[in-house]
Amino acid sequence: MANAPLFIPLILGTAREGRRSESVAQFMFQQMQALKGVETMMIDVRDYHLRGTDNSERMAVEKRFAKVVNEADGFVIVAPEYNHGYPGELKMLLDMAFDEYAGKPIGICGVSDGGLGGARMVEQLRLVAVALRTVPINQALYFSNIDKGIDPAFERRSIKFFKELLWYAEALKAQRKKSIFIS
Amino acid sequence: MANAPLFIPLILGTAREGRRSESVAQFMFQQMQALKGVETMMIDVRDYHLRGTDNSERMAVEKRFAKVVNEADGFVIVAPEYNHGYPGELKMLLDMAFDEYAGKPIGICGVSDGGLGGARMVEQLRLVAVALRTVPINQALYFSNIDKGIDPAFERRSIKFFKELLWYAEALKAQRKKSIFIS
Amino acid sequence: MANAPLFIPLILGTAREGRRSESVAQFMFQQMQALKGVETMMIDVRDYHLRGTDNSERMAVEKRFAKVVNEADGFVIVAPEYNHGYPGELKMLLDMAFDEYAGKPIGICGVSDGGLGGARMVEQLRLVAVALRTVPINQALYFSNIDKGIDPAFERRSIKFFKELLWYAEALKAQRKKSIFIS
Amino acid sequence: MANAPLFIPLILGTAREGRRSESVAQFMFQQMQALKGVETMMIDVRDYHLRGTDNSERMAVEKRFAKVVNEADGFVIVAPEYNHGYPGELKMLLDMAFDEYAGKPIGICGVSDGGLGGARMVEQLRLVAVALRTVPINQALYFSNIDKGIDPAFERRSIKFFKELLWYAEALKAQRKKSIFIS
Numbered sequence: 121m122a123n124a125p126l127f128i129p130l131i132l133g134t135a136r137e138g139r140r141s142e143s144v145a146q147f148m149f150q151q152m153q154a155l156k157g158v159e160t161m162m163i164d165v166r167d168y169h170l171r172g173t174d175n176s177e178r179m180a181v182e183k184r185f186a187k188v189v190n191e192a193d194g195f196v197i198v199a200p201e202y203n204h205g206y207p208g209e210l211k212m213l214l215d216m217a218f219d220e221y222a223g224k225p226i227g228i229c230g231v232s233d234g235g236l237g238g239a240r241m242v243e244q245l246r247l248v249a250v251a252l253r254t255v256p257i258n259q260a261l262y263f264s265n266i267d268k269g270i271d272p273a274f275e276r277r278s279i280k281f282f283k284e285l286l287w288y289a290e291a292l293k294a295q296r297k298k299s300i301f302i303s
Numbered sequence: 304m305a306n307a308p309l310f311i312p313l314i315l316g317t318a319r320e321g322r323r324s325e326s327v328a329q330f331m332f333q334q335m336q337a338l339k340g341v342e343t344m345m346i347d348v349r350d351y352h353l354r355g356t357d358n359s360e361r362m363a364v365e366k367r368f369a370k371v372v373n374e375a376d377g378f379v380i381v382a383p384e385y386n387h388g389y390p391g392e393l394k395m396l397l398d399m400a401f402d403e404y405a406g407k408p409i410g411i412c413g414v415s416d417g418g419l420g421g422a423r424m425v426e427q428l429r430l431v432a433v434a435l436r437t438v439p440i441n442q443a444l445y446f447s448n449i450d451k452g453i454d455p456a457f458e459r460r461s462i463k464f465f466k467e468l469l470w471y472a473e474a475l476k477a478q479r480k481k482s483i484f485i486s
Numbered sequence: 487m488a489n490a491p492l493f494i495p496l497i498l499g500t501a502r503e504g505r506r507s508e509s510v511a512q513f514m515f516q517q518m519q520a521l522k523g524v525e526t527m528m529i530d531v532r533d534y535h536l537r538g539t540d541n542s543e544r545m546a547v548e549k550r551f552a553k554v555v556n557e558a559d560g561f562v563i564v565a566p567e568y569n570h571g572y573p574g575e576l577k578m579l580l581d582m583a584f585d586e587y588a589g590k591p592i593g594i595c596g597v598s599d600g601g602l603g604g605a606r607m608v609e610q611l612r613l614v615a616v617a618l619r620t621v622p623i624n625q626a627l628y629f630s631n632i633d634k635g636i637d638p639a640f641e642r643r644s645i646k647f648f649k650e651l652l653w654y655a656e657a658l659k660a661q662r663k664k665s666i667f668i669s
Numbered sequence: 670m671a672n673a674p675l676f677i678p679l680i681l682g683t684a685r686e687g688r689r690s691e692s693v694a695q696f697m698f699q700q701m702q703a704l705k706g707v708e709t710m711m712i713d714v715r716d717y718h719l720r721g722t723d724n725s726e727r728m729a730v731e732k733r734f735a736k737v738v739n740e741a742d743g744f745v746i747v748a749p750e751y752n753h754g755y756p757g758e759l760k761m762l763l764d765m766a767f768d769e770y771a772g773k774p775i776g777i778c779g780v781s782d783g784g785l786g787g788a789r790m791v792e793q794l795r796l797v798a799v800a801l802r803t804v805p806i807n808q809a810l811y812f813s814n815i816d817k818g819i820d821p822a823f824e825r826r827s828i829k830f831f832k833e834l835l836w837y838a839e840a841l842k843a844q845r846k847k848s849i850f851i852s
Binding site for chain 3: 684685686687715718720721722723724727751752753754755756757758759760761762763764767789793796797799800801
C-alpha cells in the first residue's frame with residue numbers, strides 16, 4: 121500500500137500591496153506541486169488578517185488556521201525581511217496556533233531587495249520555529265535583489281531544500297504516528 | 304537657558320484583548336512622568352492597527368506614526384514575548400517609519416507569564432532596533448510571571464534603566480544637532 | 487532483537503577555572519546514565535583545548551572530536567552564558583566537526599548566576615545548531631542563580647527535556663539508516 | 670585647542686591558520702590609518718590565545734586586553750562566520766574585559782566564502798556587543814566570496830561605515846567625559 125502523501129502548505133508571509141514575495145511564493149508553489157508524494161496549498165497571510173483587535177474575530181481566524189496546521193506534515197514559509205526581522209503579519213499568523221505544530225519541519229525562503237536575501241529574517245524566524253516546537257531545517261533559499269526577478273538557478277538550489285524538508289517530514293510523520301510528541 | 308526636555312514616548316507593543324502588558328506599560332509610564340527633564344506619551348499599537356492591507360490606509364497611518372518618531376529623542380518599548388519573538392502588531396508598527404529613528408536610543412521591557420521575562424523577545428527586538436539605526440541600550444527590564452502582578456522591586460530596577468536611556472538620549476540629541484546622522 | 491542503545495554524549499561547554507556549570511553537567515550526566523536505552527559520555531571542552539593556533543594540532547583534535555560526533559545519535563550541551571553568548575571554547579569545539587552532525591538532535595542547558603538561566607545563550611546556540619544541520623529541540627533547561635546550587639525541581643523538569651530529545655533521536659536515527667541525509 | 674584623536678582599535682577575530690579575514694583586516698586597517706583624527710592599532714586574537722585553562726594565565730591576558738579596551742573610543746571587528754556564529758577565539762577575547770567597554774561604539778565586518786558575507790555572525794555579535802554595554806552601529810560591511818579577493822567597491826562602502834562609527838565615537842566620548850556611564 122502506498123504511503124499517504126505529505127501535506128506541506130506554503131505560507132506567503134507578507135500582506136503588503138505590491139509585495140514582491142508573491143512571485144517567489146508562486147515559484148516555490150510550482151516546484152512543490154511537481155514534488156512526488158507531496159500535496160500543498162498556498163496560505164496567504166492576507167486571508168488571515170485581523171480587521172480589529174477583539175477576541176471573537178481572533179478566535180474564528182485562529183480556528184481556521186489551526187485546522188490547516190494540524191493537517192500539515194511540514195511547512196514552507198516565503199517572507200521578506202523588514203528591518204532584519206520578519207513581517208508583523210507573518211508573526212501574527214504563526215502565533216495563531218500552537219499544539220498543532222509539534223514535531224513538524226519548516227523550511228524558510230527569504231526575500232530581499234538587497235544582496236543578503238533575507239538571511240537575518242531567516243535566523244529570527246528559526247528561533248520562533250523552535251519555540252513553536254517545529255524543526256527549522258538547515259537549508260534555506262535566499263532570494264536576493266528580487267526587484268531584478270528570480271534567478272533561474274533557484275530551480276536547482278531548491279532541490280536540496282526540498283530533499284532536506286522531506287527527509288524530516290517523512291521521519292517525523294512516522295514518529296508522530298508511533299509516539300505522541302511530548303514537550 | 305534650560306535645555307528643552309527629552310521626549311521619550313512609550314510604545315505598548317501588543318494589541319491583544321486582555322493584554323497583561325498594559326499594566327506594565329502603565330507602571331513604566333508613571334515612572335517616566337516622574338523623570339525630570341523628560342516628556343512622554345503612550346503609543347498604543349491598537350491605535351495604529353491596519354484594518355486592511357491596501358496602501359492608502361497604510362500611508363496615512365505611517366505618516367501619523369512617523370511624525371511622533373521624528374519628534375522623539377528615544378523610546379521605551381513594553382511588549383510581551385510570543386513564541387520567543389515580538390508581537391506581530393509591534394513589528395508592523397515599527398516598520399512604519401525609518402528615517403525618523405536615526406541616532407536615538409531604545410530601552411526594552413519584556414513581559415512574560417513565565418520566568419524569563421521576555422528575554423528572547425528583547426534580543427530579537429534589539430536586532431530590529433539596530434536595523435532601524437537606533438541604539439538598543441544594555442539595560443532591560445524583564446517582567447516575569449506577570450499573571451502574579453508587578454514586583455515592587457521594579458521601581459528600584461527601573462532607575463538604572465532610565466539612567467542609561469537618558470545618558471544616551473542626551474548624548475545623541477546633542478550629536479544630532481551638531482552633525483547630521485549619516486548611514 | 488532489541489534496538490541498539492542511543493548514544494547521547496553530554497558536552498560541558500566551559501573550560502574556565504571554578505566553572506559552576508560542571509555541577510550542572512554532573513547532575514545532567516547522572517540523569518542521563520539512568521535513562522533506559524541510552525548510553526552517554528562526558529565531553530569536557532578542556533580535553534579539546536588548542537594550545538596553539540597551527541593546523542597540525544587542530545587537525546588531530548578535530549579528528550578526535552569528529553569521531554565521537556559521528557557515533558552520536560544526539561547531544562546534550564551544558565554551558566554558561568557569557569555576555570548573552572556562548573563560551574568561546576564551546577564554539578571552538580563545535581566548529582571542529584561538520585558532516586558528522588547531520589540529522590541529530592541537540593538539547594541545551596543554560597547556566598547563569600542571574601535569573602534568566604542562560605536563555606540568550608540558548609537562542610544563539612540554537613542557530614549554530616541549525617547551521618550544523620542538527621535539530622535544536624524546543625525544551626531547554628535554564629539553571630538560574632547557580633551560585634545557590636541546583637534546584638531539585640530540575641529532576642522533574644528534565645523528564646520532558648529527555649522525552650523530547652529521545653523522541654527526535656529515535657526518529658532521526660531510523661531515518662538516517664533508511665535514507666542518507668542530504669543537504 | 671584641537672581635540673585629542675579618537676582611538677579605534679581593529680580586532681582581527683580569527684586565529685586559524687590560513688585565515689582569509691587577515692587580508693580584510695589589513696584592508697580595513699589601511700582605511701583607518703587614513704582617517705583624520707583617528708588613531709588605530711591591530712589587535713590579533715592570536716596574541717591573546719590562552720595556552721591552558723588556568724586562571725593565572727587568563728588574568729595576565731585579561732589585564733593586557735582590558736588596558737587597550739579602556740583606552741579605546743570605539744572598535745572595529747573583522748571576523749569570519751563559522752556555522753552562523755562568531756569564532757570561539759573572538760568570543761574568548763571579548764569576554765576578557767567588561768567595565769572598560771561601557772558607552773563605546775562597535776562596527777562589525779563579516780567575512781565569508783559564501784554570498785552572505787557573514788551576516789548571521791554580525792547579528793549574533795551585535796547582541797554580544799549590547800551585553801558588553803557597547804553600541805553596535807547599523808552599518809556593517811559584508812565581505813562575501815572572500816576566496817576571490819576583496820571587491821574594490823568596499824573602499825567606497827567603508828565611507829558610510831566609518832562616518833557612522835565616528836559619529837557615535839565622538840558623541841559618546843563627549844558624554845563619557847561629562848557624565849559617568851551608569852548601567
